Amino acid sequence: MNALLQHSSPHGTPQNNVTRMMLQVLLALVPGIIAMIWYFGWGVLINILLSCSAAVFFEALVLKWRKRPLQPALSDLSAIVTAVLLGIAIPPLLPWWITLIGIAFAIIIVKQLYGGLGYNPFNPAMAAYALLLVSYPIQMTSWLPPEMLTDVHLSFSQSLSAIFSGILPAGLSWDAISMATPLDDMRTQLGQSNMISEIRQSPLWGDYGGRGWEWVANWYFLGGLYLLYKRVISWHIPVSMLASLALFGLIFFSLDPQSHPVPLFHLFSGGAMLGAFFIATDPVTACTTRKGQLIYGACIGALIYIIRSWGGFPDAVAFAVLLMNMAAPTIDYYTRPRTFGHAERERD
Amino acid sequence: MSFSNNLHHPQRLWHFHGGLHLEECKALSNGTEIRPMPAPEKLYIPLAQHIGGPAEAMVSIGETVLSGQKIGRAQGYISAPVHASSSGRVIDIGDYPVPHPSGLSAPCIVIQTDGEDRWPQPPASENYSSLQSGELRERIREAGIAGLGGALFPTSVKLNAGPEHKISTLIINAVECEPYISSDDRLMREQSADIINGIRILMHMLKPERCLLAIEDNKPQALDIMRQAVSESGLKQCLVCKIPTLYPSGGEKQLIRILTGKEVPWNGLPANIGILVQNVATVAAIAQAILQHRPLLSRIVTLTGQGIAKPGNYEVRIGTPLSDLIAFAGGYQQPPERLIMGGPMMGFTLHNDAVPITKGSNCIIATGRDELPEAVDALACTRCGQCERVCPAQLLPQQLYWYARARDMDKIQDYNLFDCIECGCCAHVCPSHIPLVQYYRFAKNEIWAKEEDKRKSDRARERHQAREARLARLEQQRKSRLRRKKEALNKKPGNKTADPKKTAIEAAMKRVAEKKKNRPATAANTQNLSADQEKQIQQANARRQATTEDPPA
Ligand code: SF4
Ligand code: SF4
Numbered sequence: 005m006n007a008l009l010q011h012s013s014p015h016g017t018p019q020n021n022v023t024r025m026m027l028q029v030l031l032a033l034v035p036g037i038i039a040m041i042w043y044f045g046w047g048v049l050i051n052i053l054l055s056c057s058a059a060v061f062f063e064a065l066v067l068k069w070r071k072r073p074l075q076p077a078l079s080d081l082s083a084i085v086t087a088v089l090l091g092i093a094i095p096p097l098l099p100w101w102i103t104l105i106g107i108a109f110a111i112i113i114v115k116q117l118y119g120g121l122g123y124n125p126f127n128p129a130m131a132a133y134a135l136l137l138v139s140y141p142i143q144m145t146s147w148l149p150p151e152m153l154t155d156v157h158l159s160f161s162q163s164l165s166a167i168f169s170g171i172l173p174a175g176l177s178w179d180a181i182s183m184a185t186p187l188d189d190m191r192t193q194l195g196q197s198n199m200i201s202e203i204r205q206s207p208l209w210g211d212y213g214g215r216g217w218e219w220v221a222n223w224y225f226l227g228g229l230y231l232l233y234k235r236v237i238s239w240h241i242p243v244s245m246l247a248s249l250a251l252f253g254l255i256f257f258s259l260d261p262q263s264h265p266v267p268l269f270h271l272f273s274g275g276a277m278l279g280a281f282f283i284a285t286d287p288v289t290a291c292t293t294r295k296g297q298l299i300y301g302a303c304i305g306a307l308i309y310i311i312r313s314w315g316g317f318p319d320a321v322a323f324a325v326l327l328m329n330m331a332a333p334t335i336d337y338y339t340r341p342r343t344f345g346h347a348e349r350e351r352d
Numbered sequence: 353m354s355f356s357n358n359l360h361h362p363q364r365l366w367h368f369h370g371g372l373h374l375e376e377c378k379a380l381s382n383g384t385e386i387r388p389m390p391a392p393e394k395l396y397i398p399l400a401q402h403i404g405g406p407a408e409a410m411v412s413i414g415e416t417v418l419s420g421q422k423i424g425r426a427q428g429y430i431s432a433p434v435h436a437s438s439s440g441r442v443i444d445i446g447d448y449p450v451p452h453p454s455g456l457s458a459p460c461i462v463i464q465t466d467g468e469d470r471w472p473q474p475p476a477s478e479n480y481s482s483l484q485s486g487e488l489r490e491r492i493r494e495a496g497i498a499g500l501g502g503a504l505f506p507t508s509v510k511l512n513a514g515p516e517h518k519i520s521t522l523i524i525n526a527v528e529c530e531p532y533i534s535s536d537d538r539l540m541r542e543q544s545a546d547i548i549n550g551i552r553i554l555m556h557m558l559k560p561e562r563c564l565l566a567i568e569d570n571k572p573q574a575l576d577i578m579r580q581a582v583s584e585s586g587l588k589q590c591l592v593c594k595i596p597t598l599y600p601s602g603g604e605k606q607l608i609r610i611l612t613g614k615e616v617p618w619n620g621l622p623a624n625i626g627i628l629v630q631n632v633a634t635v636a637a638i639a640q641a642i643l644q645h646r647p648l649l650s651r652i653v654t655l656t657g658q659g660i661a662k663p664g665n666y667e668v669r670i671g672t673p674l675s676d677l678i679a680f681a682g683g684y685q686q687p688p689e690r691l692i693m694g695g696p697m698m699g700f701t702l703h704n705d706a707v708p709i710t711k712g713s714n715c716i717i718a719t720g721r722d723e724l725p726e727a728v729d730a731l732a733c734t735r736c737g738q739c740e741r742v743c744p745a746q747l748l749p750q751q752l753y754w755y756a757r758a759r760d761m762d763k764i765q766d767y768n769l770f771d772c773i774e775c776g777c778c779a780h781v782c783p784s785h786i787p788l789v790q791y792y793r794f795a796k797n798e799i800w801a802k803e804e805d806k807r808k809s810d811r812a813r814e815r816h817q818a819r820e821a822r823l824a825r826l827e828q829q830r831k832s833r834l835r836r837k838k839e840a841l842n843k844k845p846g847n848k849t850a851d852p853k854k855t856a857i858e859a860a861m862k863r864v865a866e867k868k869k870n871r872p873a874t875a876a877n878t879q880n881l882s883a884d885q886e887k888q889i890q891q892a893n894a895r896r897q898a899t900t901e902d903p904p905a
Contacts, residue, residue, distance in 0.1 A: 008703060009689050009726065012453075012790040014776030015696040016724035020738065020783040022731055076731055122732030122784075238737070287736040292750060294740075336751075343768040344369065344746045345605065345618035 022121075026081035028236045032227035033088060033282065039223040040092060043150040043216035046163040047096030052088055054100060054167075058107040059087035066116040082121045086110055089129035089282060093275060093322075094136065095147045097158075097166045097182075102140055106132040126329045127289045130322040137317065146182035150216025153207060156181050186214025187274045187312065187319050190265060199262045213272035221277040228281025240297035241290060241304075242280040246271055248305030256313070264313075275321035276308065283321065289329045296332070296339035304328050363564070363593050366613040368606045370742040371598040372777050374531050374697070376570060381656040381663045382534035386542055388667040389680050391438035395463040395671035396708040397423065398450045402498035403505045404430030409461055415442045419471045420647055423461050426493065432506045433496045437649040437669035440465035451674075451693050451710060455703035463671070480642050485511075485557035488642060495641035496648045496711075501525060501536075501602070501631035502694060504712045507638070510630075511557065513623035516829060522560040523611060524551060526567045526574070526632035527595065527602035530695025533715040535652040536632050538665045540567070540574035543636055544581040550635030551590060553642050558628060563590040564611050565632070570597040599697065600775045604629050606744050618771055619818055633714075653713055655681050658720025659688035668709045674716065675705040688718035696724055697776040727785035739778035739788065745771045749778035749788055756791040761799050769795055 040048045063083040067074050077083075090106055110128035118124040137144045151157065156176060158166065165171050172178065184192065186208055193203045203209075210218045231237045253267030270276060275283070284290060284304050291300040304324045311320030342348050400406035407424030417423055417436040424434040440463045447457040480488060493508035513519055524547075528536040540547065551563055565582065567575050579592045595601055595610055605616045607629060614625050622629055630638075633652065640646045649669060656663040661682030668677055674691075678684065691702040693716055702716075717724075739749035748767055755764035772792050779788040803812050 008691055008701065010701045010703070011690065011726045012787055012793070013694075013696070013698050013700060013774070014780050014789065015690070015692055015699070015701075015719075015726065016780070017727040018780055018782055018785055020781060021785065022734060022783045025736065025783050076729060080731060082734075120732060122734050238741075287734050290735075292735050292737045292740065293748065340748060340751075340767070341740075341746050343618065343771050344609075344744065345615045345771065346768070 022080045022082070025236050026085050028231065028234050029085050029282065030081070030088065032230045032236075033092070033224075034227070036220055036224035036227055036278065037088075037092060039220045040096075043152075043220060044096045044148050045151070045158050046160040047098075047148070047158070047167060048092065050160075050163055050167055051094055051096065051098065051103060052091035054103055055087040055091040055107050056084055058104050059083040059111050062108055062111040063116070066112055070116070072120075077120060080121060083111060083115075086115070086128045089278075090132050092278070093129065093133050095144065095182075097146075097148065097163065098143055099170060100168050102136055102143055105139075106136045109135055122288055124288055125333075127283060127286045127325055130283060130325045130329075133322045134326055137322070145184065145188060146178065147185045147188075148181060149183040149208075150214070152215060153183075154181070185274065185319070186217055189214075190269075190273075191312070194263060200265055201262065212266060212268035217274075218272040221272040224277045224281060228277070231281060231285075237281065237285040237287075238294075238297070240294055241285045241301040244298045244301030245280045245284055245305040245308075246276070248302040249276060249308055250305075252306055252309035256309075270309065270312070274312075274319035279304070279308075279321035279325065284325055284328075289325075289332065291332045291335050291339070293336055293339045293341055295341070296335045299335050299339065300328055300332060303331070363591055363611075364613075365593070365595060366610055368601075368609045368744050369746045370744045370777060371600065371606075372742055372780060373597070374599050374780075376597075377531045377656075377696075378534045378537070378570070380658075381532065381654050381665060382537050384664040386538050386652055386665045386667050389669070389672065389677060391465045391467065391469060391669055392672045392676040393465060394443075394673070395437055395440070395465060395669065396448050396460045396673060397434050397437065397463065397671035398448075398708060398710055399424050399434060399459045399461065400450075401434060401504065401670070401710045401712065402432040403503070404428060404432070404509075406459065407431060407434045409445050409459070411442050411445075411461065413442055413445060416440070417442060417463060419469050420645075420649060421472065422494070422496075422647070423463075426506075430506055430509055432498050432508075433494060433647075434461070434670075435496055435647045435649055436461075436463055437671050438463070438465045439468055439470040449704075449707050451702060451707040451713060453700035460671075460708070475645055477643075477645075480553060481556055488553065488557050492638055492641055494647070495637070497634060497637050497641060498648075498711050499631055500633040500637060500651060500711065500714065502698075502712050502714050503604075503631075507630070507634055510628070511554075513558075513621075513628060516825070517623040518626055519558045519623065519628045520561045520626040521612060521628075522551075522554055522558055522563040523607060523627060523629040524563065524565040524632050524635055525602060525604070525607055525629050526565060526571075526578070527607060528571070529568060529597070529599045529602035530697050530699075530715075531599075532656050532717055533654050533695050534656075535654045535665050535714050537571045537574050539633055539636060539652055540571070540578050544577050546636035546639045547578070547632055548581050548585045548587070549639035549643055550637075551587060552585070553638055554630065554635065555587065555589070560628070561589060563587070565590065565592045566595050566601075566607055566611060567592065568597040568601060569594050599777070600744055600773070603744065603773055603775060605773070618768070619814065648711060651709070651711060651713065653677065653709055654715040655718075656715065657688070657692075657717040658723045659684050659686055659718030661685045668713075670709060670711060672709045673705075674702070674707050674709060677709060677716075678705060678718070684718060686720050689721065690717075690719045690724075692717040692719065692724075697780070698774060727787075730786045731784040733782075733784055733786060736783060738781045738783060742777040742781050744775060744777065745773055747772055752795075753786060753788050753791055756795040759795075759798070761795065761802065764795050765799065769799075772796075 060083060063078060064074055067077055087107060090110060110132035114126050114128040114131040115124045162173050189208055208214055212218060228242060232239055249270050250267045253270045256264040257266055284301060291297045307324035307327055308320045311323055405428035408427045410425050411417060411423045419436060419439045421436045422433050423436050426433045442461060443464045444462040448460040450458045489508045489511050497507040498504040526536050526540060555563060565578060575594055582590050582592055593611060600606055601610060608614060608616055608622055608627055616622050617624060637648050650667050653666050653668045655666055666677060691705060692699040693702055693713060695715055733750055733753060735750055743749055751767050752764055752769055769792060774789050776789050782788060
């Protein structure tokens, strides 16, 4: 008879694959991205497209250089996910070369130099974001106001020229069109000892977060629920992270409601929602044990609150995630689950 | 949570961690009756069909044998004899291919059958209930019965839990959780009387408080038939338990957990917590051995897969070449790509069909085109944790994989590699398509090989400690036994005048003499193994697990 195939059990191909999981992540991001384009203009889309093409380019470059096959690494879509996450984290009209620097750093240094997908200790998108924030603080904090707060709506080509040549349509200046994010605003004003009740008078504010911003967060939240439903992520990290952020918010809010915003403000501002479902849950860099994930998420929530309230930067998701990336292996080690048939905590 | 599966005795069920809902593929084979296959022209009967020492041939070339005649005697305590599964003439004793992942050859007795299936005069039947459990165990041993679920551990050894372990719960495993396999399902539907008789015999031997027969809810007919059979049997302490279909519920430790909520300690046996599990087909074989004096000569084999013309269950004599069985089943439907012995989750691929059916061959799958396609493109581990979610042993498969790749054999044991039951759940869900189980087997083999040389790894130390503890326990037991004997002697009124000490010594000496006389025949206690026997078990285990697959790159 013919030579039969030899294979080790189990037999049959798993239903799931990495590409499919990454696709689901991308799909889950779509509503939030549409909302961002709606509120902040075409710049968001241009950033995403720019960073994606750059990511594919750099990934291919390094693979070539490392003499690795291109196809599997590129088709797993992990570089695209990194690029999209960075693309939506940066201000909509960020000069193109800053985006490129960020992507190059994320893909070449943070991901590929450590050995590629699965080996990187730090979340590439967040590492790049942190680098850019530290290196280009002015550009990285000039956001656009949401569409309801401004009369200036740049067209696609105007956004394109703003990003690639820095030229704004006649009669507009960068100062005139840019605006701080609500978190930034809250920080600055609290720094000037203004009361929360005064700060909240500004038209910048919606129901519990910044206008426009809170809706973007809502849509990311929805995407996160989809990922939970599809079992791409488990609930442990998002729930513990948001719960601890809210808890910290609640404690300080109840101590002094005039100098601390309501807890919901923290959940629906900045990158908290995006971070909880899409960034902190990056499996490669997060904790992998169940208990570890609860600790990991809770610590990120706490760090976000601490850095937002007392740190040097208005938003803190990137720094909190990176700090906890470092702690993840240790947390994993000490939270190993009890093996079946073993007594609890039986270690030599 | 609890499921009420019997109006009179609601049986509470527990969960184990993880597990998988798999595509069952049982309909391919479970719709038709078991077809008995006549004796083939030649039988290739391997001497090693069980865990433990291989049997030793006790016939010579040219000798005529009868059906059921013992042709290989058990060697050592953990061993089992083999029998001629039909009458004929021994034409060779030598190495022939056997079903093993490595495709190796092993010693077999080859019988040219005469087509007459001649049996010796059956011995006069007697009532087994007059026999002691030791005698019954000996008969089971002589019948060559080993765990027919595929584990192949000699049944008589497993039944001898030792006096210090009172078996309170007897579990009959009819879960059959692997896809494709339906031999136990058909057995229950067609031969429930044998199963009931087997349960009766085991209840007589072990005197458990209760007996639980576990069947997955994907076998409604078998459930109905067994419930009816149990209620008609009048076995009061016996209960049929319907358990939810979830792979690997049929794993011994998982099943115990489901039915009793208890976990078998990692370094112990079910007997340590008063439980004994027997596969349902083994139970039927016990009934045949005791009631009909019929040793284990045949078994029910599920022959299935899209590559087979007439998939179904066949009653096949041990030693029948697989190619003959497939021809009997109408031949191949299409040229098979793979032959899998066992289920798709834990079975292994055969190199060809020129191997005999053995006691452990519960299922053979000839895969058709696109059936169970094997993954080829492994990517890096993303630490997604899917594997951990499904691992019934509550391990961290991704960490085990990491250390297996790094060849860090200390760390991997730290993460309890040896608690991995190789169920394949982790690999089945891994989005990166990493052949995880292959890595674990590789690491286990690596460690066993190292242990063989140095015997100084963690595991060896643990074993040593366990042994020390066991010896201490035995000493304790011996002492307390002596004490009890003494007390008993003191109490006997007739002995009042005799010197109790002297009587005790005399009694002990008599016991020793008797023991000596009986030693070759009487089965020792599993807990009472000599160093040699211990080593034998280990080696057997190693062999069982050993594959010749290349270490995964
Ligand atoms: S399922 Fe595969 S990729 Fe995911 S953590 Fe486990 S081994 Fe890694
Ligand atoms: S094969 Fe081992 S590690 Fe994988 S799921 Fe089964 S017990 Fe867990």
